[in-house]
Amino acid sequence: MFKIDLHVHSTLGGDSHIRPDQVVECARKAGLDAVCVTEHHSYDLSQPFDEISKSTGFPILRGMEYRAHEGHLLIYGVSASKGDFMPGLPMQTVLKWVNDQGGVAIPAHPYQRGILGSALGDKVFELKGLEALETINASATFEENSLSIKAAQKLGLTGIAGSDAHGAHALGRAWTCFPSPITDAKALAIALREGNYSIAAKDGLYD
Secondary structure (H helix, E strand, C coil), X not given: CEEEEEEECCHHHCCCCCCHHHHHHHHHXXXXXXXXXXXXXXXXXXXXXXHHHHHXXXXXXXXXXXXXXXXXXXXXXXXXXXXXXXXXXXXXHHHXXXXXXXXXXXXXXXXXXXXXXXXXXXXXXHCCCCCEEEEEECCCCHHHHHHHHHHHHHHCCEEEEECCECCHHHCCCEEEEECCCCCCHHHHHHHHHHCCCEEEEHHHCCC
């Protein structure tokens, strides 16, 4: 299985303590095969990871985390930036835009409380065109993840997992397993749409 942490932040985004040059070492120590860096509101911020990936031979994919009016979306397979849409738009608007571009938009930590603009909650049931939910977020609580898992089951959706790491110790605490290697963002979007993957977390905390 090919293990990817689909939700990682670095110092390039301004709210993480993980330096870009630490990511590969941390990921390898965690037993990962790849990571996806999802800086807030900008695909362009993570551009330096292309060279890091090339020089180390370790797959580092790039996505972004977008703050919609109702909560956060993880966006994969689309080179979106602030020029495409500013923060705070309705989630359905952004979801449709991403789908139309051939990407995948997945609500992040939909039931996590205490973070501005992150608690989508039961509004998730009003969204159309979803491929999956983030059902295991290693920075959320067991209760919050359990609510996300139940929502995905009710919607008939698969769930993805990621650490939402903002510190080196957290990287790789949760991951999504694919049956074959994924080495670029477009392939990741296709794999997410196909839904042939499983999720896991360290110590079985979120099983």
